[in-house]
Structure formats: C-alpha cells, structure tokens
Amino acid sequence: MNNIVELEKIKKTYLQGKVDIPAINNVSLSIKKGGFVAIAGPSGSGKTTLLNIIGGLDQPDSGTVRVDGEKFETLTPSRLAELRLFKIGFVFQAYNLIPVLSAAENVEFVMLLQGIPKKERLRKAHAILDDVGLSGKYNRRPAELSGGQQQRVAVARAIVSNPSIVLADEPTANLDSKTGQGLLELMKTMNKEKKVTFVFSTHDKMVMDYAGRLVRLRDGSIFDDQSK
Amino acid sequence: MMSVNVKLDVKMAWRNIWRNTRRSVLTISAICFACMILVFMLSFQLGSYETMINASVNMSTGHLQVQSAGYHKKKSMRLVVSQPGEIGGILEKIPGIAAYTFRANAFSLVSSNKRSRGVLVTGIDPEREACVSTIKTMISHGRYLEQSDTNQVIVGNLLAKSLRVKPGDELTILGQGRDGSIAATAVIVKGILSSGIDAFDRSTMQIPLQYFQAVYSMGDAVHEVVITAKSLKKVSKIKKDIQKGIDAAGRGNGLVVLDWMELIPGLLQGIEMDLVSGMIMYLVLIIVVAFSILNTFLMSIFERTREFGMLMAIGTTPGRLIKLVLIESMSLTLVGIVLGIVCGSLITLFFQSHGIDMSGSSEFMKQYGIPARLYPRLSLVSALVGPAAVFVITFLAALFPAVGIRKLKPVEAMTHI
Ligand SMILES: Nc1ncnc2c1ncn2[C@@H]1O[C@H](COP(=O)(O)OP(=O)(O)O)[C@@H](O)[C@H]1O
Ligand SMILES: [Mg+2]
Numbered sequence: 001m002n003n004i005v006e007l008e009k010i011k012k013t014y015l016q017g018k019v020d021i022p023a024i025n026n027v028s029l030s031i032k033k034g035g036f037v038a039i040a041g042p043s044g045s046g047k048t049t050l051l052n053i054i055g056g057l058d059q060p061d062s063g064t065v066r067v068d069g070e071k072f073e074t075l076t077p078s079r080l081a082e083l084r085l086f087k088i089g090f091v092f093q094a095y096n097l098i099p100v101l102s103a104a105e106n107v108e109f110v111m112l113l114q115g116i117p118k119k120e121r122l123r124k125a126h127a128i129l130d131d132v133g134l135s136g137k138y139n140r141r142p143a144e145l146s147g148g149q150q151q152r153v154a155v156a157r158a159i160v161s162n163p164s165i166v167l168a169d170e171p172t173a174n175l176d177s178k179t180g181q182g183l184l185e186l187m188k189t190m191n192k193e194k195k196v197t198f199v200f201s202t203h204d205k206m207v208m209d210y211a212g213r214l215v216r217l218r219d220g221s222i223f224d225d226q227s228k
Numbered sequence: 229m230m231s232v233n234v235k236l237d238v239k240m241a242w243r244n245i246w247r248n249t250r251r252s253v254l255t256i257s258a259i260c261f262a263c264m265i266l267v268f269m270l271s272f273q274l275g276s277y278e279t280m281i282n283a284s285v286n287m288s289t290g291h292l293q294v295q296s297a298g299y300h301k302k303k304s305m306r307l308v309v310s311q312p313g314e315i316g317g318i319l320e321k322i323p324g325i326a327a328y329t330f331r332a333n334a335f336s337l338v339s340s341n342k343r344s345r346g347v348l349v350t351g352i353d354p355e356r357e358a359c360v361s362t363i364k365t366m367i368s369h370g371r372y373l374e375q376s377d378t379n380q381v382i383v384g385n386l387l388a389k390s391l392r393v394k395p396g397d398e399l400t401i402l403g404q405g406r407d408g409s410i411a412a413t414a415v416i417v418k419g420i421l422s423s424g425i426d427a428f429d430r431s432t433m434q435i436p437l438q439y440f441q442a443v444y445s446m447g448d449a450v451h452e453v454v455i456t457a458k459s460l461k462k463v464s465k466i467k468k469d470i471q472k473g474i475d476a477a478g479r480g481n482g483l484v485v486l487d488w489m490e491l492i493p494g495l496l497q498g499i500e501m502d503l504v505s506g507m508i509m510y511l512v513l514i515i516v517v518a519f520s521i522l523n524t525f526l527m528s529i530f531e532r533t534r535e536f537g538m539l540m541a542i543g544t545t546p547g548r549l550i551k552l553v554l555i556e557s558m559s560l561t562l563v564g565i566v567l568g569i570v571c572g573s574l575i576t577l578f579f580q581s582h583g584i585d586m587s588g589s590s591e592f593m594k595q596y597g598i599p600a601r602l603y604p605r606l607s608l609v610s611a612l613v614g615p616a617a618v619f620v621i622t623f624l625a626a627l628f629p630a631v632g633i634r635k636l637k638p639v640e641a642m643t644h645i
Contacts, residue, residue: 052639055541057541057638057639058639081540081543081544081545082543082545084541084542084543085542085543085544086543088543089542090541090542092538092541092642095534095535095538095642096538098240098535098538099247099535100240100243100244100247101239101240101243105236105239105240108236109236110543112236113542113543113544113548118235157542
C-alpha cells in the first residue's frame with residue numbers, strides 16, 4: 001500500500017459553551033506517498049483541525065486515522081510523540097522555532113531528540129540549510145532572520161530526517177505573496193528532489209496553484225477533490 | 229552520546245536564563261544572598277560554640293574529668309578518687325591530652341572578722357592548675373598560689389567583697405573532714421580573682437591541694453581529676469582511652485569518666501537551643517527565597533507555553549521538556565549558590581581574622597564566659613550545609629512548575645495567548 005495517510009469517516013466536534021461546533025464532519029481521505037496536497041478552504045472550514053488530526057496532535061471523536069500504516073487509536077501518547085518525532089514533520093503558521101537557538105541548532109534539535117550523533121547532526125543541519133537557501137546563515141537566531149527565512153528553517157527542520165510526511169498549516173499566511181511563492185517553490189523542489197510528501201493548508205488562490213492535488217473543505221466537509 | 233546530548237540542552241538552558249536578564253539577576257541575587265547569610269551565620273554559630281565551650285572548659289571543668297561514681301551528683305566528701313598519682317600515670321600515656329590536674333572540694337563555713345558565708349572550698353595544685361585553667365591569668369589583686377604555699381587562699385572578687393576582705397586579711401574555714409572529724413583552719417587571702425562571670429566570682433575559693441588534704445583528712449585522695457584535650461574534636465576518643473586505661477589498671481568500678489557535656493549539661497542545652505532557633509530562622513529565610521524562586525520559575529514557564537506546545541508537537545516528550553526546564557532552573561540556582569558560597573566564605577574569612585565585637589552579647593553567652601570578640605569559623609560543614617538546603621528546597625520549588633508541563637496538550641499550548 002502506498003498511501004501515507006488514510007482517514008476514514010473522521011468526525012470532530014468542539015463544545016464551545018453549550019453549543020456544539022462541528023469542525024470536521026465525516027471526512028475520509030487518502031494521501032499517496034510523494035504527494036503535494038493542498039487542503040484549501042476559508043477560515044473556520046476545519047483545515048487546522050484536520051491537519052492536527054493527521055499529525056496526531058488532536059484526536060477525532062470518531063473515525064480512524066492511519067499514518068504510514070500506524071493506527072493512531074492504538075497508540076499511547078508517548079508512542080504518538082515518537083511517531084511525530086520520526087515520521088512527521090511540522091511547519092506551523094508562526095512560532096515554529098526555538099528563539100534561543102540558531103538556525104542550525106533549531107534543525108539540530110530534532111535530530112538530538114532522535115538520538116543522532118553530534119557530527120552527523122551538524123553535517124546534516126548545514127546541508128539542509130544549504131538546500132533551503134540559507135547557507136551562511138547557520139548561526140543566525142530566529143529574531144535575526146526574516147519571516148520567509150524563518151519558515152525556510154522550519155521547512156529544513158521538518159524534512160531533515162526524511163519523514164514520511166510534512167504537514168504545513170498555512171505556512172505562507174504571515175508572508176508577503178512573493179516570499180510565500182518562494183517558500184512554495186522550495187517545498188515543491190524538496191517534494192520532487194527528496195520525495196517528501198507534503199500536505200499544506202491555505203486559503204490563498206495563488207498557493208493552491210502549486211498543489212498537485214487540491215482538496216477543498218467547507219464547513220468541515222470535503223466538497224471538491226481534484227488532482228492535476 | 230549522552231554527554232553530547234547534554235551539551236545542546238545546557239546551551240539552551242543557559243540562553244533561556246538570560247532571556248529575561250533582570251529577572252534572572254534578581255533570582256540569582258536572592259539565592260546568592262540567602263547562601264551568603266547561611267554560610268556566615270552557621271560559621272559564626274559554630275565558631276562561637278567552640279569559643280564558649282573552650283572558655284567554659286578552661287575556667288572550670290576541663291574537657292573531661294575522672295571522678296568517683298556518683299560524686300558529680302551528690303558532691304559527697306567521701307566519694308573520692310584515691311591514689312590519684314596512679315590515674316595520672318595512666319593519663320600520661322594517652323595521646324591528645326594537653327594537661328591534667330587534681331582538685332578536691334568541700335562545703336565549708338568561711339568567716340572574716342565581719343561576715344560568714346557558706347562556700348565550696350577547692351583544693352588545687354597551683355602548678356598543674358595553671359596548665360589546665362585560665363584562673364592564674366584572672367588574678368586582679370594580690371598574687372596567685374605557689375607550690376610552697378600552705379594556708380593561703382584565692383578568693384573570687386564578689387565573694388571577697390561580700391566577706392569584706394582584701395589580700396593579707398585572714399579568713400577562718402570551718403567544715404567537716406572526710407572521716408567525719410571537724411576541719412578547721414585559718415588562712416590568709418593571697419589573691420583576688422576576677423573572671424567577669426558573676427556566678428564564678430561569687431563562689432570561688434581555692435587553697436593549695438596538699439593543705440586541703442591535711443585540713444580535711446583526705447590523705448592523698450582527691451575528688452576530681454581534671455583533663456584538658458588538645459582539641460575539642462579529640463574529646464570522645466580520649467574519653468574512651470581513659471576508660472580503657474582505668475579498666476586495665478583494675479580501677480574500673482568506682483570511677484567514671486565524664487566529658488564536658490556531662491559536666492556542664494546547661495552549656496550543651498544552650499547550644500542545642502541556639503542551634504534550633506537558628507535553624508528555624510534559616511528555614512524561614514530559605515522558604516521565603518524558595519517562594520520568590522517558585523514565582524520566577526512559574527512565570528518563565530507560563531510565558532513559554534506556546535513554545536512548549538511547539539516543542540511537544542515536533543516530538544519532544546514531556547519528560548524531555550521537564551528535563552530541559554529543570555536543567556535551566558538548576559543552572560540558575562547553581563550560579564546563585566556558587567556565588568553565595570564564595571561571597572559568604574570571603575566575608576566569613578574576613579571576620580575570622582578580625583573578630584566581631586560582642587560587648588552587647590546575649591545572656592546565654594555571658595553566662596558561659598564569652599570573650600569580647602568572637603570569631604566565626606569557616607568549615608566544610610558551615611560552608612556547605614546551608615547552601616545544600618537551599619539547593620534541595622529550590623529543586624523542589626522548580627519541580628512543581630516543571631511537572632505541570634505534563635498536563636500540557638500541544639494544540640492547546642500552541643494556541644495559548
Ligand atoms: N479549541 C477549539 N474550541 C472550540 N472551537 C474550535 C476550537 N478549535 C477550532 N474550533 C472551531 O472549529 C472550526 C474549525 O476550525 P479550524 O480547524 O481552526 O479552521 P481553519 O484552520 O480552517 O480556520 C471553527 O469553527 C473553529 O471556530
Ligand atoms: Mg487554521
């Protein structure tokens with residue numbers, strides 16, 4: 001089976017005060033290895049919730065989630081943390097990086113958690129930063145990098161240990177359109193060259209154009225799913 | 229690999245500490261200040277106890293005494309140490325003993341031509357006594373006893389005042405000999421003794437031991453063999469050696485060896501009480517500091533909830549996060565503790581060589597003859613016990629907010645404002 005992600009009849013409802021807010025409503029979705037998939041929809045349509053469920057950060061009320069063959073329901077929280085560490089890369093909208101660590105150290109940090117020896121960590125961190133166009137900026141702290149550069153560091157950290165999938169929740173939302181395009185180009189390149197599966201969410205038309213497959217979400221349901 | 233891992237963790241912790249420079253400096257100062265006070269105060273207490281014990285021991289009891297069993301409680305004339313020379317022979321062979329002397333005591337009625345008083349008359353060996361006690365140095369009028377003296381007496385200044393005598397005046401002593409006979413003699417005041425301790429100056433009356441033995445029909449017997457040790461630490465070892473020596477000589481029954489704690493139980497109790505009240509004060513100090521530290525730790529974790537959420541999302545286990553936070557808070561604490569030990573030790577060493585003026589000292593100290601200057605004494609114990617307590621309590625204070633991290637859920641933490 002070459003599906004990295006398999007969602008089956010996922011439901012997730014939030015209780016806000018006394019009102020039930022259905023965030024995800026009966027979503028089934030499979031994502032193939034090597035895909036470059038956009039989850040698109042307006043604000044509040046359930047993109048973040050869906051990505052969090054795929055990433056094991058949030059649990060659905062019903063339905064099953066499988067990532068790389070692992071069925072999430074059966075996993076303990078620490079096994080789930082381990083799975084995230086080794087198989088899933090994350091890029092968030094903001095606050096991605098550890099502010100006290102340099103770009104290279106931020107990338108190193110995940111590898112440290114993974115138990116990779118120091119020498120290899122350094123070599124890999126520098127190599128991946130070169131790949132995302134940040135050579136020479138290894139020792140900059142996040143505060144000394146532009147928003148676009150910070151997101152590139154986040155992408156570098158997400159893909160450095162060849163995860164099964166990278167989940168990016170509106171990675172371009174805080175960037176101007178040119179910088180956002182640059183980041184998308186980078187992700188696309190990494191997807192092609194390193195065969196990393198990307199799933200990213202957006203509400204930006206221009207960003208959707210980069211997707212190899214566009215899954216449209218409205219009020220927690222998929223209403224359109226097209227591959228190009 | 230572990231050591232390599234620790235490196236980035238420690239680097240991260242160290243930089244996190246300096247994220248809020250002012251807060252960290254304040255926290256470190258609080259810890260440093262507490263440790264400084266603890267090092268100094270404990271050194272001061274322990275140093276003054278040693279001074280107190282030695283002052284008290286040198287003026288009256290010695291570190292150790294050999295007595296007849298029961299004499300210490302009853303002070304009965306008949307409970308004597310016979311053949312004291314043999315005990316002296318045993319003592320000569322024991323290392324760590326500085327000096328020893330013999331004394332005998334008798335309650336007697338002492339009269340001048342104006343007044344009478346009931347007094348404990350003590351027979352002393354002038355030469356030996358001078359090696360054991362500081363009495364010789366406290367003569368304020370007249371002179372100290374000499375080996376050839378017979379019916380001469382040294383009187384405490386308050387006692388002399390109440391008897392209205394001065395050197396050269398005559399006193400008559402009336403008491404009961406060891407055999408029940410009447411002991412009576414007339415003596416000349418040779419010297420007046422001023423120790424500064426009222427109780428001592430009000431009750432002291434000393435005559436030469438040989439003369440005492442003749443007057444009170446003691447033969448060659450004495451009541452106390454008084455021993456001083458070269459240092460306070462050696463006392464318990466010497467006590468055991470003396471006991472062994474006495475047993476070996478076949479004089480085990482009938483004789484007991486008492487140390488200063490048994491001879492002056494009030495001093496030990498006073499020290500214990502002073503220590504306990506000191507401990508309570510220190511504990512309050514440490515707890516106050518711990519709360520301010522707890523506040524710092526809580527704040528620094530609360531501020532970073534979103535960061536912790538992100539760290540957990542990318543696969544950091546709660547245990548790992550707790551470790552990171554603990555490394556951070558303990559590094560902060562350690563900086564404060566090390567600074568505190570260094571500063572506290574330096575201050576202590578300064579006063580250790582210059583002394584502290586104690587002219588307005590407490591009653592408890594006065595009672596045991598504390599000199600006008602006290603000297604703190606820095607030791608491994610006084611330098612480390614307080615800071616170690618600070619370390620343990622700060623660790624607990626740091627543990628509490630750190631363990632709270634376990635409850636964090638990545639998604640909620642990341643959306644935390
Ligand atoms: N923690 C929460 N508590 C209550 N409602 C929530 C929570 N998170 C999301 N929601 C609601 O769930 C719906 C989907 O939200 P979200 O997944 O964040 O959408 P998107 O990322 O597409 O903007 C929205 O209506 C939102 O208000
Ligand atoms: Mg969202």
